[in-house]
Amino acid sequence: MSQVATLQASSQPGACSAPEVLRERGQREVFCGLTGIIWLHRKIQDAFFLIVGSRTCAHLMQSAAGVMIFAEPRFGTAIIEERDLAGMADANDELDRVVARLLARRPDIKLLFLVGSCPSEVIKLDLSRAAQRLSRQFMPDVRVLNYSGSGIETTFTQGEDMCLAALAPELPPEAPDAEASLMLVGALADVVEDQFLRSFKALGIDRVSVLPPRRSTALPAVGPNTRFLLCQPFLGETARLLEERGARRLAAPFPLGAEGTTAWLKAAADAWQVPEQRFREVTAPAQQRARLAIARYRDRLAGQRLFFFPDSQLEIPIARFLARELDMQLIEVGTPYLHRQHMAEELALLPEDVRLSEGQHVDNQIDRCRAARPDLTVCGLGLANPLEQEGLTTKWSIELVFTPIQGFEQAGDLAELFARPLVRRTRLEV
Amino acid sequence: MQLTVWTYEGPPHVGAMRIATAMQDVHYVLHAPQGDTYADLLFTMIERRDRRPPVTYTTFQARDLGSDTAELFKTAAAEAVDRFQPKALMVGASCTAELIQDDPGGLAKALGLSLPVVPLELPSYSKKENWGAAETFYQMVRALAGPHAPAPGTPPRERPADARPSCNLLGPTALGFRHRDDVSEVTRLLSSIGIEVRVVAPLNATPADLARLGDADFNVVLYPEIAQTAAGWLKRTFRQPHTTVVPIGIGATRDFLAEVAALTGVDPTPALAGAPSRLPWWSRSIDSTYLTGKRVFVFGDGCHAIAAARIAQDELGFEVVGLGTYSREMAREVRGAAERYGLQALITDDYLEVEEQIEALQPELVLGTQMERHIAKRLGIGCAVISAPVHVQDFPARYAPQMGWEGANVIFDTWVHPLMMGLEEHLLGMFREDFEFNDEAGGSHLGHGSKRSNAEATAETARAEVDRASADVKPRPDDTPVWTPEAQSELGKIPFFVRGKARRNTERFASERSIPAITVETLYDAKAHFGK
Numbered sequence: 025m026s027q028v029a030t031l032q033a034s035s036q037p038g039a040c041s042a043p044e045v046l047r048e049r050g051q052r053e054v055f056c057g058l059t060g061i062i063w064l065h066r067k068i069q070d071a072f073f074l075i076v077g078s079r080t081c082a083h084l085m086q087s088a089a090g091v092m093i094f095a096e097p098r099f100g101t102a103i104i105e106e107r108d109l110a111g112m113a114d115a116n117d118e119l120d121r122v123v124a125r126l127l128a129r130r131p132d133i134k135l136l137f138l139v140g141s142c143p144s145e146v147i148k149l150d151l152s153r154a155a156q157r158l159s160r161q162f163m164p165d166v167r168v169l170n171y172s173g174s175g176i177e178t179t180f181t182q183g184e185d186m187c188l189a190a191l192a193p194e195l196p197p198e199a200p201d202a203e204a205s206l207m208l209v210g211a212l213a214d215v216v217e218d219q220f221l222r223s224f225k226a227l228g229i230d231r232v233s234v235l236p237p238r239r240s241t242a243l244p245a246v247g248p249n250t251r252f253l254l255c256q257p258f259l260g261e262t263a264r265l266l267e268e269r270g271a272r273r274l275a276a277p278f279p280l281g282a283e284g285t286t287a288w289l290k291a292a293a294d295a296w297q298v299p300e301q302r303f304r305e306v307t308a309p310a311q312q313r314a315r316l317a318i319a320r321y322r323d324r325l326a327g328q329r330l331f332f333f334p335d336s337q338l339e340i341p342i343a344r345f346l347a348r349e350l351d352m353q354l355i356e357v358g359t360p361y362l363h364r365q366h367m368a369e370e371l372a373l374l375p376e377d378v379r380l381s382e383g384q385h386v387d388n389q390i391d392r393c394r395a396a397r398p399d400l401t402v403c404g405l406g407l408a409n410p411l412e413q414e415g416l417t418t419k420w421s422i423e424l425v426f427t428p429i430q431g432f433e434q435a436g437d438l439a440e441l442f443a444r445p446l447v448r449r450t451r452l453e454v
Numbered sequence: 455m456q457l458t459v460w461t462y463e464g465p466p467h468v469g470a471m472r473i474a475t476a477m478q479d480v481h482y483v484l485h486a487p488q489g490d491t492y493a494d495l496l497f498t499m500i501e502r503r504d505r506r507p508p509v510t511y512t513t514f515q516a517r518d519l520g521s522d523t524a525e526l527f528k529t530a531a532a533e534a535v536d537r538f539q540p541k542a543l544m545v546g547a548s549c550t551a552e553l554i555q556d557d558p559g560g561l562a563k564a565l566g567l568s569l570p571v572v573p574l575e576l577p578s579y580s581k582k583e584n585w586g587a588a589e590t591f592y593q594m595v596r597a598l599a600g601p602h603a604p605a606p607g608t609p610p611r612e613r614p615a616d617a618r619p620s621c622n623l624l625g626p627t628a629l630g631f632r633h634r635d636d637v638s639e640v641t642r643l644l645s646s647i648g649i650e651v652r653v654v655a656p657l658n659a660t661p662a663d664l665a666r667l668g669d670a671d672f673n674v675v676l677y678p679e680i681a682q683t684a685a686g687w688l689k690r691t692f693r694q695p696h697t698t699v700v701p702i703g704i705g706a707t708r709d710f711l712a713e714v715a716a717l718t719g720v721d722p723t724p725a726l727a728g729a730p731s732r733l734p735w736w737s738r739s740i741d742s743t744y745l746t747g748k749r750v751f752v753f754g755d756g757c758h759a760i761a762a763a764r765i766a767q768d769e770l771g772f773e774v775v776g777l778g779t780y781s782r783e784m785a786r787e788v789r790g791a792a793e794r795y796g797l798q799a800l801i802t803d804d805y806l807e808v809e810e811q812i813e814a815l816q817p818e819l820v821l822g823t824q825m826e827r828h829i830a831k832r833l834g835i836g837c838a839v840i841s842a843p844v845h846v847q848d849f850p851a852r853y854a855p856q857m858g859w860e861g862a863n864v865i866f867d868t869w870v871h872p873l874m875m876g877l878e879e880h881l882l883g884m885f886r887e888d889f890e891f892n893d894e895a896g897g898s899h900l901g902h903g904s905k906r907s908n909a910e911a912t913a914e915t916a917r918a919e920v921d922r923a924s925a926d927v928k929p930r931p932d933d934t935p936v937w938t939p940e941a942q943s944e945l946g947k948i949p950f951f952v953r954g955k956a957r958r959n960t961e962r963f964a965s966e967r968s969i970p971a972i973t974v975e976t977l978y979d980a981k982a983h984f985g986k
Binding site: 050051052053054055056057058059076078079080082083084086087088096097099100101102103104105106108109113115118119121122125126142143145146147174175176177179387404405406407408409410412413 | 455456457458459460461463464465467468487488489490491492493494495496498499500502503504505506510511512513514515516519530533537548549550553554577578579580582
């Protein structure tokens with residue numbers, strides 16, 4: 025399982041260099057796609073996520089975020105038991121019973137996701153048929169959809185991709201002659217989403233929608249005149265399905281840092297033929313603020329050597345930001361999955377000498393990390409304390425998913441997340 | 455299928471991880487998909503361990519299922535042995551791998567490794583974490599101590615007259631509730647009566663340590679949930695007796711010493727001399743009078759719940775109004791203990807059921823797990839944590855055992871802390887309307903953090919409003935008596951921590967007497983009828 029294939033990336037249009045990619049296979053120290061529910065269930069306020077899985081899934085959900093969210097969460101687990109496996113109970117009848125009980129308890133729920141897990145996939149429980157059956161039963165009050173967040177198919181943030189991909193066919197069609205509209209795809213913190221909506225309005229782009237919406241009853245329409253911007257780098261399947269519905273993706277770097285955010289907004293501005301002058305007027309003040317906020321951390325971060333373990337697929341855009349706007353030095357940037365097409369604009373901006381790795385063999389990667397002795401190591405919670413003990417300074421990557429980091433106003437916050445562990449190291453005298 | 459939001463226990467392979475991580479020189483190869491590695495962070499984050507758990511996950515993916523997952527397991531196992539050089543290897547499957555039936559035990563055997571390999575069969579769809587830990591510990595003990603077992607019929611070994619009696623401490627694991635400190639405290643306690651501790655296991659034990667378990671005179675079962683199966687086997691195989699009392703609380707610590715004395719013939723009096731714990735005097739001191747009859751609800755794993763109920767009732771003078779456990783393996787013991795307090799034990803792993811009972815009983819203090827802490831917080835009731843499942847807060851930097859004399863001190867402090875102090879409580883009762891000093895503010899020693907959140911207070915007001923509104927409109931269908939506005943306002947003058955009970959008692963009093971509307975008179979009639 026430790027075969028390592030070193031492949032030359034096929035050259036991308038627009039990419040001036042083709043970075044070397046180390047592809048690895050082995051133990052992966054990452055979450056499965058179920059973990060995305062932790063933020064999705066807060067984002068879509070009338071949706072409930074019912075995992076059909078095992079006690080492990082339920083245990084993961086309460087352990088992964090490190091906190092128990094006891095304000096009755098809008099997720100739960102239907103735990104498969106021995107009698108379901110032994111055929112003593114019909115799994116579909118059992119699921120219907122659980123769903124009926126759940127919906128009776130939560131009449132406010134308008135959208136129910138049946139979320140597949142490793143065990144449900146392995147026993148081939150057909151959740152799409154179950155969703156159709158239950159939808160027929162509960163429509164129009166509740167729409168029932170399904171997707172898989174299983175670890176055998178998805179890594180961490182891919183769970184959101186699968187969830188949004190399940191929504192894509194449900195979006196109402198937009199008339200072929202509709203005026204052009206822009207869709208922002210990917211869950212963002214509400215505050216960031218609102219900032220972006222204000223920016224597009226100021227640019228004169230009026231018809232803007234978001235996926236996922238805050239309420240499932242307000243699904244955005246999609247059609248051949250829809251252009252979309254990905255807000256997150258892990259939405260390959262969602263993008264594919266939106267394209268199938270006729271929408272077109274606006275290629276851009278991701279909105280991280282002043283440079284990324286500018287380029288991301290510019291992609292839409294160009295598609296809408298917003299005059300250069302107008303674009304500058306709208307974006308310059310926020311861009312200036314972002315540069316100022318980032319500058320505060322440059323002394324601390326410039327020249328520091330950085331190593332990324334794979335986690336969320338946000339690694340490449342964040343590494344680009346840290347390298348270009350804070351002058352950090354990249355040793356290795358690991359990503360669980362490299363979507364070459366969506367990442368093309370990012371790869372073009374990366375320094376040439378960076379090592380990219382895709383997938384993971386955690387023990388080998390730890391060996392490389394130890395050998396490189398980076399100044400800052402970005403990794404998951406399972407690795408952070410053990411590496412700290414070895415004298416490495418770490419930044420836990422999950423915070424990058426649970427913190428508003430996109431856009432101009434958050435660029436300084438993003439830099440601060442990386443400066444904090446280094447500052448702390450120098451402060452402590454124990 | 456069982457609908458679950460939160461779970462008291464993880465799957466059984468997490469129990470096995472608690473054994474592997476507690477031990478030294480072992481490695482656990484777990485046949486599991488990507489994502490099951492989340493369990494690592496339980497140890498590195500909650501317990502702040504500075505090393506990765508000694509676990510290799512085979513990390514199979516969907517595309518491997520059609521091909522050869524068994525080969526993947528063999529490669530992972532061989533690589534792990536090569537890299538980590540353990541002295542014993544544990545192999546098993548997580549819930550998903552159990553379904554694909556690759557037989558990790560057989561595969562590992564086929565590798566012909568030159569170290570003991572312990573296959574673990576932990577049924578994920580019927581068993582849970584503590585069972586998994588107990589079964590794993592038992593399998594490890596059997597595999598490593600088994601070869602040293604005396605032949606059947608060998609007479610029990612006599613301890614030489616000049617040798618100190620010795621024991622093993624069984625049960626402390628990684629991620630255990632205060633296990634680290636309980637081990638120190640019980641070791642100290644035993645040493646005070648001249649008993650030597652040979653092996654502590656699984657915590658910090660090596661495979662070689664397990665091999666010499668049979669050398670001790672007896673075993674101390676610290677946590678029956680984890681050690682009972684192994685101790686039973688050691689008793690049958692090595693004729694080693696084991697203790698049955700868990701020394702949490704003054705009474706239980708005394709009983710434990712008496713039990714050890716009976717097993718070894720040593721004199722327990724040196725351990726009882728003087729005042730080894732402050733709890734008895736702290737409890738007799740008159741400032742503790744206000745603890746009398748405080749209504750407490752107890753829920754946790756079996757051994758901690760039983761011990762907590764005994765301390766609450768006998769050593770602090772509380773009234774135990776509810777007792778339960780999520781440990782089905784300990785259901786019989788907990789039911790027996792509950793009978794002592796005239797209660798029916800709540801045996802469930804559904805936290806909603808626990809919440810329902812707490813809401814119905816309206817206790818003044820909850821002694822529970824992190825789950826009950828959240829429930830109590832929501833209901834505005836004080837709470838102290840007595841048992842796993844654990845949270846990062848349950849790994850204090852300071853020495854904080856639960857067992858033995860110092861454990862009793864820790865428990866006194868921890869349980870009394872969330873309660874309102876005696877005279878303060880009186881003042882609140884007398885002057886309900888003081889705008890600064892009222893029951894919504896929480897105990898003055900608890901700081902602003904203890905303040906009932908506005909959301910909770912608002913929720914309560916909202917509930918009261920709804921009650922009032924529905925009372926005005928029509929009699930409720932279930933013949934619940936209606937509160938008159940005057941009685942409702944009088945009820946509001948009762949401090950919140952007893953208000954629920956007063957409301958319930960009054961309503962019961964009224965419905966039993968078919969009183970349709972509760973007046974101020976009814977409220978006081980009910981108070982006189984039920985007492986405080």
